[in-house]
Amino acid sequence: MYEFHPYFTNDGSxxxxxxDFDDIYHSADGALTEAYEKFIYPIDFDTLLAKDNIRVLDICYGIGYNTKSFLNFLLEKIKFSKKNSKKLIIENNNIETIHTNNILSNNKRKINSNSTTYNSTIYTDNIFSKISIKALDNDKILSYLSPFIKTGEKNIDNKNLNFEYKQVDKYLSKQKSKNLKKIDKLINYLIFDKIAHNNPDFRCNDELSAILTSKVFKKYFDSNFSALYKKINYKGIHLSLLNAFITFLHNIYYKYVSNWYKNRLKTYKLDNVNFSLEICDARQSIKNDNLTYDVIFLDAFTPSKCPCLWSYEFFQLLHEHLNEDGMILTYTSSAAVRSAMIEAGFYIGKIYNKTSDKFIGTIAVKNKSLIKYELTEDELGLLKTTAGIFYRDENLTGLNEAINAGRNLEIKNSDRMTSSQYFKHCKEIK
Ligand SMILES: C[S@@+](CC[C@H](N)C(=O)[O-])C[C@H]1O[C@@H](n2cnc3c(N)ncnc32)[C@H](O)[C@@H]1O
Structure with missing residues (x-):
């Protein structure tokens, strides 16, 4: 039986x-809140949405919060004018909608609205049709569960977990978040649809079925999606019939999706998003990929638990796959990761979180002007200590244990200061 250990985080997601790793996949303070704060708010949407094609790479897709938050963020901000053209106005990286009588035929244009002058850009074309998202994860069942996961749960009940509560209790703050975060169901429909069409073994997967029908896990899933899955879960179809089946599946799928959703999908043209999920080792997939990306989410387990996705060689690979004005976003502030990024040729900066007034992660870019919050002298100094010795994975095939062992040996033989010696030294000279 597949090992699945869900619980509710403080924002209802x-x-x-x-x-195995004795680690949590998401912040216990709010899985979705974390996705927004670390991966979505730092994006420069003004620049991004001005592009003709927007390519996003979601490394370590898991249950898909980063992809979902990205789409949800856009969906929440797009409103319709009478003429049914979408107007998305971006100011200082805060997206808001305003009303204007201008009917815009261009892709984008600077506008004046009412008496206020907005030095902003309006997008009237279909935002979603230019978005391609490629999601990578090596855990098939987890990724296949992604469209079923419920968000915005009001009655956060962490009783009767299928593991010891104390394993996550240590991470949960006592304060429940006031803002329940929710993903529009439409996005889950989109992901369900795309996975069902592109990943043939999705529809007849015994492990997936067992989890979806288990009473223990029921409260974590949206019952509409579990019901929909039951309808399409037909076994024994020969591969040669697959094409016919895909049409068949599509018909069944659309038969059971409510008209309300069908209409909304069509109106927003959300189904134009090109979403694909690849079950793979992210290193191999990116090696074989010849596309470059505008935004890369890197959401691997903590560096010491999954060093293969934080090595110098992996960042060299990402450097080849990032557009000149693109950015890599990640939650970690690890010195080993930051020094590997710099060594691979990136400029790096910090992610600032308004709510907590703290810096919470790292951005890596090729164009230095995209960095808003640079590292301080002290933070840069830390990269020169043993903490800044990065992980090596020469052929991008190493096992996590071997990569850790290699780094530990390098630290042992290094004549660099340790991080605690460095902090002591910093205190003394201040
Ligand atoms: C911290 S979780 C990611 C959480 C995810 N972004 C979400 O929204 O649920 C880390 C993910 O990395 C995946 N993973 C671990 N090693 C990997 C590898 N070598 N290649 C691809 N995915 C990997 C795990 O399966 C897990 O889903």
Missing amino acids: VGLYNP
């Missing part, structure tokens, strides 16, 4: 615990 589902979080996961991994007993």
Whole structure:
């Protein structure tokens, strides 16, 4: 049986615990809140949405919060004018909608609205049709569960978990978040649809069925999606019939999706988003990919638990796959990761979180002007200590244990200061 350990995080979204790593997949303070704060708010949407094609790479897709938040963020901000043209106005990286009588035929244009002058850009074309998202994860069942996961749960009940509560209790703050975060169901429909069409073994997967029908997990799933899955879960179709089946599946799928959703999907043209999920080792997939990306989400487990996705060689690979004005976003502030990024040729900066007034992650870019918050002298100094010795994975095929062992040996043989010696030294000279 597949090991699945869900619980509710403080913002009403589902979080996961991994007993093998004794680690949590998401912030217990709010899995979705974390996705927004670390991966979505730092994006420069003004520049991004001005592009003809927008390519996003979601490394370590898991249950898909980063992809979902990205789409949800856009969906929430797009409103319709009488003429049914979409107007998305972006100011200082805060997206808001305003009303104007201008009917815009261009892709984008600077506008004046009412008496206020907005030095902003309006987008009237279909935002979603230019978005391609490629999601990578090596855990098939987890990724296949992504469209079923419920968000915005009001009655956060962490009783009767299928693992010891104390494993996650240590991460949960006592204060429940006031803002329940929710993903529009439409996005889950989109992901369900795309996975069902592009990943043939999705529809007849015994492990997936067992989890979806288990009473223990029922409260974590949207019952509409579990019901929909039951309808399409036909076994025994020969591969040669697959094409016919895909049409068949599509018909069944659309038969059971309510008209309300069908209409909304069509109106927003959300189904124009090109979403694909690849079940793979992210390193191999990116090696074989010849596309470049505008935004890369890097959401691997903590560096010491999954060093293969934080090595110098992996960042060299990402450097080849990032557009000149693109950015890599990640939650970690690890010195080993930051020094590997710099060594691979990136400029790096910090992610600022308004709510907590703290810096919460790292941005890596090729164009230095995209960095809003640079590292301080002290933070840069830390990269020169043993903490800044990065992970090596020469052929991008190493096992996590071997990569860790290699780094530990390098630290042992290094004559660099340790981080605690460095902090002591910094205190003394201040
Ligand atoms: C912290 S979780 C990501 C959470 C995810 N972004 C979400 O929204 O649920 C880390 C993910 O990395 C995946 N993973 C671990 N090693 C990997 C590898 N070598 N290639 C691809 N995915 C990997 C795990 O399966 C897990 O889903």
